[in-house]
């Protein structure tokens with residue numbers, strides 16, 4: 221099962237090696253993190269990142285090994301955006317000449333970059349960005365300027381204190397004409413003493429959610445006062461500005477400027493499976509350790525993992541972790557396929573890639589953020605301790621629902637894609653993830669044929685149910701939209717329905733990819749059977765949770781919905797015997813989990829008790845301040861007994 225989760229034996233061995241390298245290195249200790257002040261915390265992160273970089277160089281780690289090393293260091297740091305966005309943006313939007321100049325500097329960390337798109341006044345609305353880049357033909361330069369307070373760059377990770385350069389997204393103005401938002405490489409700080417360059421105001425935006433958590437990252441604020449850069453520092457693969465001041469739009473679609481976000485969104489889906497699997501591992505192991513009620517004749521109390529309510533909350537999250545892992549594997553393939561096509565100037569699958577990355581990023585991050593919180597609750601009171609690992613995991617994870625695109629805004633992008641597909645039915649055959657809409661007549665006509673709970677253990681029945689729900693919701697939206705004279709007005713009015721139809725479409729993709737995964741060769745005795753159970757748990761859990769959709773579109777009868785729930789209960793009993801093995805398969809070290817509740821050895825209570833006394837508040841029996849502020853109250857003579 222470990223190989224199934226890792227994807228291959230090679231990846232399992234490589235990731236295991238990196239996990240142990242980090243876990244055994246005291247520099248990467250994590251438990252004191254929540255106790256540190258902001259400046260100490262940030263300095264500690266710089267130290268860890270420097271040590272990580274030294275390991276990468278000294279041990280000559282490959283790109284893949286370095287990626288796993290950074291994952292297991294488990295600390296948001298300026299390097300995340302340097303490697304995760306600054307370099308990919310140059311790779312995707314730079315000319316060959318620009319890549320030749322900038323990539324070696326970035327890859328050797330001779331410069332440190334960040335991705336500066338979001339501003340104080342605009343994040344979702346990229347076309348609303350206010351920073352300007354005005355071409356000066358006399359000097360053959362762009363003048364980068366922040367014309368308003370709201371044009372201040374705000375949020376970019378690594379910008380506040382670490383980055384020497386930024387990829388700045390700004391409104392391109394040539395000869396007084398606006399030509400859309402483009403990316404510009406701007407140096408922010410001296411490579412000698414790291415002081416901000418003339419015209420640059422830069423700093424950190426301040427504390428964020430949670431202790432420690434994302435405060436290891438210097439999300440920054442940045443303003444420009446007429447900063448000049450050479451013309452060749454505008455990324456010019458998509459569009460060019462000539463020395464003469466002529467704007468040239470190549471045949472590459474403008475949307476390629478958004479390409480870095482497509483790349484990151486697809487990585488976020490696999491990241492969701494990693495974050496959710498960490499929380500599920502902790503909650504599952506602790507649910508097996510924790511006993512509460514149910515003792516008979518003085519015997520042991522019941523393991524909470526045996527309560528049906530615990531199983532109905534925990535096992536769908538376990539199934540979701542595997543579902544997101546497999547759909548993330550497919551999405552990576554889709555992205556690599558689009559990337560190859562783009563290199564051959566084939567833009568035909570770019571809309572599908574945008575819709576899938578946007579939709580699946582939205583779906584998986586929302587479910588993961590909610591899932592981590594559910595895992596905290598599944599651990600009762602001890603889940604609220606920092607030493608459970610869950611509060612910090614939650615605090616670090618939840619911005620994933622916002623960054624790289626607010627999840628609702630992204631679902632609206634999926635909605636545009638679906639509505640367009642529906643409007644083209646009849647004269648354009650839908651392909652890829654919308655191929656099922658080509659069978660819309662059948663899907664609108666045929667209703668669910670399930671007669672027994674067993675019938676739900678049929679992949680065909682599951683897929684048809686999810687296709688019918690998605691198709692019928694999309695067509696219903698299309699029909700409603702047709703009633704509006706102004707399509708944009710209709711879209712705005714029906715936005716909530718469209719978002720629900722987008723969720724249905726994305727859930728169909730996740731379910732389908734899980735089923736497709738099971739049709740592949742999966743090594744290991746009993747592994748495929750265990751994954752089949754999880755696949756049905758995932759699908760039937762969604763069907764139960766969203767049964768209102770299936771009933772409202774007329775595909776399912778109440779009886780069939782009840783049969784699905786009966787089957788779900790049976791499936792939980794089948795997951796139970798393998799639950800611990802399924803979470804052990806994630807192969808997480810105790811260091812990476814960072815959780816006393818999720819310890820591999822299950823030695824929870826002694827370690828919880830031991831950890832309590834390490835809290836600084838317990839450095840003295842009587843807390844500092846007690847005698848000054850509490851003693852007088854205890855000693856005061858009360859004039860009236862009634863007080």
Ligand SMILES: CC(C)(COP(=O)(O)OP(=O)(O)OC[C@H]1O[C@@H](n2cnc3c(N)ncnc32)[C@H](O)[C@@H]1OP(=O)(O)O)[C@@H](O)C(=O)NCCC(=O)NCCSC(=O)/C=C/CC(=O)O
Nearest residue numbers: 337343344345346347377475478481482574623624625636
């Ligand atoms: C919401 C967006 C997409 C709106 O884009 P906009 O151009 O204003 O308008 P349209 O919705 O009309 O789109 C025009 C056209 O382009 C297609 N399209 C949009 N995005 C993409 C894309 N990424 N790839 C390919 N195609 C795209 C769209 O489908 C339309 O096509 P039609 O055929 O229908 O005309 C945009 O404003 C947006 O993406 N907003 C979100 C901003 C965002 O994600 N910011 C992230 C900043 S970086 C960050 O957060 C980093 C975090 C740190 C970390 O990750 O750790």
Ligand SMILES: Cc1cc2nc3c(=O)[nH]c(=O)nc-3n(C[C@H](O)[C@H](O)[C@H](O)COP(=O)(O)OP(=O)(O)OC[C@H]3O[C@@H](n4cnc5c(N)ncnc54)[C@H](O)[C@@H]3O)c2cc1C
Nearest residue numbers: 335337338342343344375376377619622623624625626628
């Ligand atoms: C931890 C963190 C790290 C980040 N790192 C970076 C970075 O490195 N680089 C960078 O450039 N940015 C970064 N960001 C910024 C991030 O990309 C934006 O915050 C994100 O894109 C959301 O945009 P917004 O803040 O403008 O949200 P808004 O769009 O203002 O969202 C507010 C509300 O408005 C709703 N809304 C907005 N538009 C619509 C619409 N058309 N229809 C319906 N509802 C709508 C949203 O759904 C949401 O409920 C980061 C943010 C965070 C939290």
